[in-house]
Amino acid sequence: MELTTVWFVLIxxxxxxxxxxxxxxxxxxxLIPIIGRDDAERRVVIxxxxxxxxxxxxxxxxxxxxxxxxxxEWYATLFSGFYLPLLLILVxxxxxxxxxxxxxxINSPAWRARWDAGIGLGSWLPSIxxxxxxxxxxxxxxxxADAQYxxxxxxxxxxxxxxxxxxxxxxxxxxxxxxxxLKTDGTVRARAGALAAKLSITTLVVAGGxxxxxxxxxxxxxxxxxxxxxxxALLGVVVATSRRREGWAFALSALAILAAVVLIFGSLYPDVxxxxxxxxxxxxxxxxxxxxxxxxxxxxxxxxxTPVVLAYQAWTYWVFRKRISTADIPAHTGLTFxxxxxxx
Amino acid sequence: xxxxxxxRWQFGITTIYHxxxxxxxxxxxxxxxxxxxxxxxxxxxxxLRLTKFFGKLLLINFAxxxxxxxxxxxQFGMAWxxxxxxxxxxxxxPLAMEALAAFFIExxxxxxxxxxxxxxxKKIHLATIWLVAIGTNLSAYFILAANSWMQHPVGTxxxxxxxxxxxxxxxxxxxxxxxxxxxxxxxxxxxxxxxTFVAGIAGWxxxxxxxxxxxxxxxxxxxxxVLLGVVVMLVAGIGVTLSGDTQxxxxxxxxxxxxxxxxxxxxxxxxxxxxxxxxxxxxxxxxGVRHVISVPGxxxxxxxxxFSSHLDGxxxxxxxxxxxxxxxxxxxxxxxxxxxxxxxxxxxxxxxxxxALLALWLTRxxxxxxxxxxxxxxxxxxxxxxxxxSFGWLFTEMGRQPWVVAPNPTGIDEIRLLTARGVSTSVSxxxxxxxxxxxxxxxxxxxxxWFRLIARYAREGAPETAPPxxxxxxxxxxxxxxx
Numbered sequence: 038m039e040l041t042t043v044w045f046v047l048i049x050x051x052x053x054x055x056x057x058x059x060x061x062x063x064x065x066x067x068l069i070p071i072i073g074r075d076d077a078e079r080r081v082v083i084x085x086x087x088x089x090x091x092x093x094x095x096x097x098x099x100x101x102x103x104x105x106x107x108x109x110e111w112y113a114t115l116f117s118g119f120y121l122p123l124l125l126i127l128v129x130x131x132x133x134x135x136x137x138x139x140x141x142x143i144n145s146p147a148w149r150a151r152w153d154a155g156i157g158l159g160s161w162l163p164s165i166x167x168x169x170x171x172x173x174x175x176x177x178x179x180x181x182a183d184a185q186y187x188x189x190x191x192x193x194x195x196x197x198x199x200x201x202x203x204x205x206x207x208x209x210x211x212x213x214x215x216x217x218x219l220k221t222d223g224t225v226r227a228r229a230g231a232l233a234a235k236l237s238i239t240t241l242v243v244a245g246g247x248x249x250x251x252x253x254x255x256x257x258x259x260x261x262x263x264x265x266x267x268x269x270a271l272l273g274v275v276v277a278t279s280r281r282r283e284g285w286a287f288a289l290s291a292l293a294i295l296a297a298v299v300l301i302f303g304s305l306y307p308d309v310x311x312x313x314x315x316x317x318x319x320x321x322x323x324x325x326x327x328x329x330x331x332x333x334x335x336x337x338x339x340x341x342x343t344p345v346v347l348a349y350q351a352w353t354y355w356v357f358r359k360r361i362s363t364a365d366i367p368a369h370t371g372l373t374f375x376x377x378x379x380x381x
Numbered sequence: 382x383x384x385x386x387x388x389r390w391q392f393g394i395t396t397i398y399h400x401x402x403x404x405x406x407x408x409x410x411x412x413x414x415x416x417x418x419x420x421x422x423x424x425x426x427x428x429l430r431l432t433k434f435f436g437k438l439l440l441i442n443f444a445x446x447x448x449x450x451x452x453x454x455x456q457f458g459m460a461w462x463x464x465x466x467x468x469x470x471x472x473x474x475p476l477a478m479e480a481l482a483a484f485f486i487e488x489x490x491x492x493x494x495x496x497x498x499x500x501x502x503k504k505i506h507l508a509t510i511w512l513v514a515i516g517t518n519l520s521a522y523f524i525l526a527a528n529s530w531m532q533h534p535v536g537t538x539x540x541x542x543x544x545x546x547x548x549x550x551x552x553x554x555x556x557x558x559x560x561x562x563x564x565x566x567x568x569x570x571x572x573x574x575x576x577t578f579v580a581g582i583a584g585w586x587x588x589x590x591x592x593x594x595x596x597x598x599x600x601x602x603x604x605x606x607v608l609l610g611v612v613v614m615l616v617a618g619i620g621v622t623l624s625g626d627t628q629x630x631x632x633x634x635x636x637x638x639x640x641x642x643x644x645x646x647x648x649x650x651x652x653x654x655x656x657x658x659x660x661x662x663x664x665x666x667x668x669g670v671r672h673v674i675s676v677p678g679x680x681x682x683x684x685x686x687x688f689s690s691h692l693d694g695x696x697x698x699x700x701x702x703x704x705x706x707x708x709x710x711x712x713x714x715x716x717x718x719x720x721x722x723x724x725x726x727x728x729x730x731x732x733x734x735x736x737a738l739l740a741l742w743l744t745r746x747x748x749x750x751x752x753x754x755x756x757x758x759x760x761x762x763x764x765x766x767x768x769x770x771s772f773g774w775l776f777t778e779m780g781r782q783p784w785v786v787a788p789n790p791t792g793i794d795e796i797r798l799l800t801a802r803g804v805s806t807s808v809s810x811x812x813x814x815x816x817x818x819x820x821x822x823x824x825x826x827x828x829x830x831w832f833r834l835i836a837r838y839a840r841e842g843a844p845e846t847a848p849p850x851x852x853x854x855x856x857x858x859x860x861x862x863x864x
Contacts, residue, residue: 080864087864088496091447092489095480101454102477109469116458116465117805123455124816128823131448135827138444141864142834184466185807327470327548334551338478346485353489357496372841374833 040332041322044107045309047339049302051103055096056167056205056298057212057291062090064213066133066160069153072217072228076146077363079153083137084366085220088357090137092350094130106335110184110325111309118178118186119170122193126163133159144371164209165202169193172201172247175255175304177311180318184325187314197250204247207240208294215278215286222362233286234278241271244293248300256304263303267296384810385801388460391817393778395452397771398824402446402831404770407521407568408575409439410514412613414507421507426846427602434843435579435606436510441834443491445827452820454480460813464785464803471537471548472527475555479523487516521571522564529560531786532777533635539795546786546796559635562628569620570773572613574766577733580610582839584740584759591751599749602843607740614737621730626683633684636787638698638712639780642719644680645670649697652689655679659720667695667716706788710799714782722776729772732765 065086073079086093105112116123136155140148176197179188214236217229248264270293277286305311309325312318326332382390413436420428454476457465465472490512497506530537536553537546548554583606590599633640641647645659647667654675662669678688685692693701695713702712736758743750781787788797 083864088492095484095488098454099480102480106473106477112458113462113465117462117807120459120808127452130451134448135444331470331548342481
């Protein structure tokens with residue numbers, strides 16, 4: 038296999054890791070006010086991803102960095118072309134990252150509510166925009182002979198891309214709900230399970246529709262199999278959530294997201310950014326890539342480091358495998374801004 | 382302002398801001414790890430209290446450092462796409478390695494550290510914070526490899542067909558002499574920042590405790606922290622100076638225009654003096670510069686070890702560069718910025734030294750002090766290494782202008798890129814202005830919160846710690862949550 042193809046696949050894997058892992062981070066973030074009805078329940082929800090959200094987010098940085106290293110032309114055209122959506126995503130991620138850490142630092146309901154809104158913004162916005170971005174990539178956008186995007190911002194909000202945004206939104210909401218059902222106990226677990234069962238049906242319809250649209254309009258023959266896998270996985274989530282088979286539900290939800298990424302990338306290859314202006318202007322795995330030397334170096338780096346990363350990230354999930362309920366939430370340890378008792 | 386100017390302002394603002402937070406993280410994580418190690422080894426509760434005290438401050442800082450770091454990964458593609466196309470073959474690799482090798486470690490093990498108290502066996506929990514420390518320091522190595530390549534491109538060839546720089550030797554990129562001096566310089570700076578932070582806060586608390594008639598608290602808890610901070614400051618200070626000297630000597634060879642501008646040395650000289658104060662036309666006119674106070678021969682000595690050695694001036698280097706690269710460009714950076722940021726970097730770095738020496742004196746032979754002025758100096762010293770670091774980066778990045786990839790005097794001429802050529806051509810000035818305003822306002826707001834939280838938690842002092850209730854690995858007890 039050509040190194041350019043190898044790296045195309047590796048980048049697809051990195052995006053899969055990111056969307057599967059941060060998919061439930063975003064889902065959980067969106068569900069905080071919905072599943073968590075009081076302060077303790079909300080803390081249960083947040084603490085399910087507390088130890089892992091940061092490590093999950095690094096998959097995005099790695100995907101971005103790998104794209105820069107392996108396909109610099111793709112990196113350049115994509116991030117300059119999708120400037121404003123990316124700006125929105127970045128703002129959302131910045132606010133979310135700070136919100137997780139700062140939320141508990143001051144013991145005040147108003148303070149917590151403000152940061153919860155930040156987590157919410159930081160979860161809703163990317164959930165929609167990632168779908169919009171990937172849908173536009175697969176659909177093709179206006180790229181000229183100099184590999185510059187010429188389409189502007191509003192062109193990115195076309196019906197297909199908006200459906201893509203709705204798809205990732207629902208996928209992540211469902212994924213977050215099944216994750217919560219798997220990681221919690223008591224009232225939160227029950228509520229999450231019930232919501233997951235309801236969401237999964239809507240997700241099946243919308244995501245299924247998006248998958249079929251993608252397949253018919255933009256894909257190749259072999260990706261029909263991927264659509265089938267996605268459909269079966271989504272159906273499996275419906276069945277599993279209705280039966281409260283939480284482990285299965287999560288595994289199948291992850292599989293559905295994986296299938297979505299495979300569908301996107303499988304439809305793209307060998308392009309990386311198709312041009313609607315003229316197919317000759319499309320960025321491909323060949324014309325957008327780095328040199329053979331750089332790809333070789335990066336392959337060694339990835340082959341050596343990725344298994345190690347997977348191992349210790351998996352270990353983290355093992356360490357924190359215990360289900361959390363409101364009984365596990367200790368008293369607030371945050372200070373208040375007023376001066377407390379003199380310590381010295 | 383046009384797109385180029387706005388893009389430069391945006392990159393400068395976001396990067397300087399990021400690099401206010403990063404040195405504290407890089408330096409403080411190992412210090413917290415040391416505190417926890419001392420507690421692990423000796424069982425002395427003092428060190429657990431210090432670990433939790435400074436650990437809390439570290440986390441407040443770390444979060445904003447991560448948040449502002451995400452932008453960095455994507456900025457190159459967003460407003461500097463043409464730069465990314467030119468350098469991507471070389472520059473992308475260290476960035477990808479940074480994420481894969483360093484970011485994963487620091488983020489994953491930080492989660493384990495925050496949530497793993499009394500959940501992980503003590504030894505393993507201790508290992509997590511050390512791994513975070515390693516991760517942050519390793520990340521500095523890779524990003525500095527990328528930046529050092531911009532200052533002094535190595536291991537690369539030029540492909541005339543594609544018009545791109547192409548990597549030929551990753552080993553050369555990762556062992557760039559520029560990198561080998563920039564890395565210790567940055568790490569030493571980070572330890573200076575963190576050491577001053579620890580010594581400053583602990584020093585302020587020591588005075589407060591003594592004045593509240595709680596000398597035993599001052600002596601048993603805060604004095605050791607002051608001493609730790611001070612020792613780190615002194616070692617780091619020496620490290621910064623030595624590595625800074627090495628780096629400057631390299632820069633005289635690799636980027637002579639930058640150093641000539643740093644000295645406002647307009648005309649070549651044998652035995653060039655070190656200028657302490659120069660005044661001139663703020664419109665950057667070399668001819669209008671007047672050196673008011675200077676030390677004879679010192680710059681030549683610093684550059685070449687010889688008080689009478691020859692140094693090229695801005696005018697000569699400009700002529701040389703015009704012949705080599707074309708005559709339409711002004712190859713000298715902004716003199717005022719380069720000159721003053723260089724001096725402020727050095728001068729502010731000395732601010733910590735004052736605190737260190739005074740602190741050592743006042744705590745000698747088991748003493749503690751309730752001196753109000755020491756408390757004020759302690760707090761006042763904390764920002765100085767932060768500022769020194771910022772001016773250092775301003776110096777080196779503004780000093781390399783107009784280049785974004787500076788030509789290597791002993792390398793391939795075509796491996797060079799003017800900053801003006803690196804900006805994205807498909808992004809309008811209006812769009813960049815929008816993002817610049819958004820980032821500036823957002824960062825300012827978050828910065829206020831950051832400061833209020835750090836000040837509040839610092840003012841609270843080291844927490845009392847309850848003895849661990851259960852055995853090492855707790856399956857049934859309450860999980861120690863952070864959130």
